[in-house]
Amino acid sequence: ERLKEKEVNSNPNPSSATGQVETTESSGVYYTLNILENILDYNRAVADQICSRTTILIFLLKRIQKNAFDENKLYASEILSILVQTSTQNQSILGTLDVTISDSDTGVNGVDALLIALSPYRKKDAASS
Numbered sequence: 001e002r003l004k005e006k007e008v009n010s011n012p013n014p015s016s017a018t019g020q021v022e023t024t025e026s027s028g029v030y031y032t033l034n035i036l037e038n039i040l041d042y043n044r045a046v047a048d049q050i051c052s053r054t055t056i057l058i059f060l061l062k063r064i065q066k067n068a069f070d071e072n073k074l075y076a077s078e079i080l081s082i083l084v085q086t087s088t089q090n091q092s093i094l095g096t097l098d099v100t101i102s103d104s105d106t107g108v109n110g111v112d113a114l115l116i117a118l119s120p121y122r123k124k125d126a127a128s129s
Contacts, residue, residue, distance in 0.1 A: 026070070029072050030071060030072055030075060033072065033076065033079055034075075036056075037082070040082050040086070044086050047083050047086040047087060048086075048087050048090060050083065051083055051087075051089070051090045051093050052093065057083065057090075057093060057094055057097060058099055059076075060076045060077075060080040060083075061080070061097070061113045061114070061117070062101070064076050064080065064114075064117045065102075065116065065117050067120075095110055095111050096110070097110035099112075099113040101113060101116060
């Protein structure tokens with residue numbers, strides 16, 4: 001379903017090799033997340049195995065920490081929510097993860113990483129809204 005929605009972004013500067021690499025990487029991440037979503041849609045029971053045998057939760061948490069908003073950040077948050085809502089085992093794994101968000105930071109657990117990712121969307125002053 002998402003493949004139909006996805007339009008591959010054209011590189012605004014065709015002579016830029018860096019732009020081509022970023023576009024290719026972005027497309028690769030998008031299509032990989034799409035495959036993962038399709039697997040989870042077909043069989044939700046596999047979510048426990050994916051989370052316990054891979055580092056997908058860490059990858060997704062780091063992906064949603066990016067400052068710039070893009071379709072992969074949104075997609076990563078959707079996959080993360082599917083994985084965590086699917087089982088209590090995955091919720092426990094998320095809480096015990098040690099995630100390093102940036103090179104200067106010490107590790108935080110998965111719940112703290114989620115809160116850090118959500119903090120830019122928090123209202124500064126609730127009374128002003």
